[in-house]
Amino acid sequence: DTGVSQNPRHKITKRGQNVTFRCDPISEHNRLYWYRQTLGQGPEFLTYFQNEAQLEKSRLLSDRFSAERPKGSFSTLEIQRTEQGDSAMYLCASSHTREAEAFFGQGTRLTVV
Amino acid sequence: GQNIDQPTEMTATEGAIVQINCTYQTSGFNGLFWYQQHAGEAPTFLSYNVLDGLEEKGRFSSFLSRSKGYSYLLLKELQMKDSASYLCAVPNNAGNMLTFGGGTRLMVKP
Numbered sequence: 001d002t003g004v005s006q007n008p009r010h011k012i013t014k015r016g017q018n019v020t021f022r023c024d025p026i027s028e029h030n031r032l033y034w035y036r037q038t039l040g041q042g043p044e045f046l047t048y049f050q051n052e053a054q055l056e057k058s059r060l061l062s063d064r065f066s067a068e069r070p071k072g073s074f075s076t077l078e079i080q081r082t083e084q085g086d087s088a089m090y091l092c093a094s095s096h097t098r099e100a101e102a103f104f105g106q107g108t109r110l111t112v113v
Numbered sequence: 114g115q116n117i118d119q120p121t122e123m124t125a126t127e128g129a130i131v132q133i134n135c136t137y138q139t140s141g142f143n144g145l146f147w148y149q150q151h152a153g154e155a156p157t158f159l160s161y162n163v164l165d166g167l168e169e170k171g172r173f174s175s176f177l178s179r180s181k182g183y184s185y186l187l188l189k190e191l192q193m194k195d196s197a198s199y200l201c202a203v204p205n206n207a208g209n210m211l212t213f214g215g216g217t218r219l220m221v222k223p
Contacts, residue, residue: 004155033210042117042200042213043156056209091155098208101146101158 004105006092012111013082020078021108025094032075033102034067035091036060043091049075082112115139117214119201124220125191133186133217135201143208147175147186148200150216156200159186188219196221 005024013019025032030051035043046065048056051072061067064082069075079086089109093102116138125131137145144163148156162168162177162184174187186199198216205212 031209040215040218042202042216043211045210045212048209050209056207058210098204101161102211104148104155104157106155 004092004094004103006090006105006108008108009106010109010111012113015084015112016081018078018080019082019110020076021090021092021110023075023077023092023105025073025075025092026096026103027073029094029096029103030072031095031098031102032069033093033095034075034077035093035104037089037091037107038087046077046090079110082110084112086110087112115203115205115212117201117203117212119199119214119217121215122218122220124222125188127191127193127221127223129191130187130189131191131219133188133199133219135184135186135214137182137184137201137203137214139182139203141206142179143204143206145175145177145184146202146204146211147184148202148213150198150200152197159199191221193221193223195219 007022032049034046037043049069064080067077089107091107093104095102119135147159150156160175167176172189177184200216201214202211
């Protein structure tokens with residue numbers, strides 16, 4: 001296993017377009033997290049899945065954002081009608097248990113122009 | 114709610130020792146994590162403290178005082194490659210999210 005994988009690594013989109021990002025966690029990890037990070041800041045929590053169930057959502061996750069993990073393996077994060085303020089690095093992480101450290105992917109850098 | 118404070122930037126000299134502080138306020142305590150993040154890369158795990166005291170791991174050590182809501186990361190024998198952001202983070206009571214501080218950007222100079 002090569003760790004948490006995210007695709008694409010970079011995405012440039014026009015304002016108003018929809019974008020979708022994919023995350024493949026470490027295979028035996030049933031806990032999956034999405035975070036957003038802007039330059040010079042720490043990651044901000046967006047949402048959490050345990051297997052296929054979405055158990056926690058941040059207030060940052062507006063109705064333009066939706067995340068899925070249909071089979072409890074990979075996850076997708078979709079942003080509809082993108083805005084310039086959505087420009088950020090979107091990080092995915094996975095962990096084995098609640099006490100274990102989270103392993104982060106390299107992130108998808110979104111630029112909305 | 115949860116709140117974490119850490120200095121924004123620090124500078125240190127190669128070969129020296131540096132201490133990066135983190136203070137936190139949480140409604141319940143479930144441990145504290147330190148992550149390292151090089152520019153443009155993913156955060157990588159450094160340490161996890163749940164009990165008071167110092168945990169040593171090679172050149173890096175992490176200290177926790179639960180009564181003071183305080184932790185620090187100690188980096189010894191600094192190397193140029195240690196130039197990175199260091200993130201302090203605490204989990205919520207359910208353990209299903211981490212709240213991160215803003216990160217401390219460490220610059221190591223020759």
